[in-house]
Amino acid sequence: QLQLVESGGGLVQPGGSLALSCAASGLAVDYYAKAWFRQAPGKEREGVACISSGDDSTIYADSVKGRFTISRDNAKNMVYLQMNNLKPEDTAVYYCAADPILFRRCVLSPSPYDYWGQGTQVTVSS
Numbered sequence: 001q002l003q004l005v006e007s008g009g010g011l012v013q014p015g016g017s018l019a020l021s022c023a024a025s026g027l028a029v030d031y032y033a034k035a036w037f038r039q040a041p042g043k044e045r046e047g048v049a050c051i052s053s054g055d056d057s058t059i060y061a062d063s064v065k066g067r068f069t070i071s072r073d074n075a076k077n078m079v080y081l082q083m084n085n086l087k088p089e090d091t092a093v094y095y096c097a098a099d100p101i102l103f104r105r106c107v108l109s110p111s112p113y114d115y116w117g118q119g120t121q122v123t124v125s126s
Helices: none
Strands: 003-007 009-012 018-025 034-039 046-051 058-060 068-073 079-082 091-099 120-122
Touching: 003 091, 018 034, 018 091, 034 068, 034 079, 046 068, 046 079, 058 068, 058 091
Parallel strands: 009 120
Antiparallel strands: 003 018, 018 079, 034 046, 034 091, 046 058, 068 079, 091 120
16 A cells, blocks of 8 residues: 655754655655645645656746755655755645656646645744
8 A cells, every 4th residue: 555654844943954754655756756745824735846757857846946855765765855944934734745657747736646645844933
């Protein structure tokens, strides 16, 4: 059974860094697109970053370009989100998501992603 489990969230001051991890079981990360989304209270779920299979091409939301980096470790079946220079507006629950279609290119829309983790809270505050 496919399962995604996020970890690494927490409280950080503005300008600080956090590294989120997503452990995937039942689905090889190197064959399927993966993405990170976030949802702040009262707001819609927002695509933050995604990584396609094969060529490891990535897409980032404009709001995080230059600050966040998505990556994966195929051997460990893990996906990561390194977040630097965090801002209060980055505060949200962050979710890892997986597209079940083999080799489909990643997008920042939630619709292709059938599998979701439980989320991890990231709070940026002084």
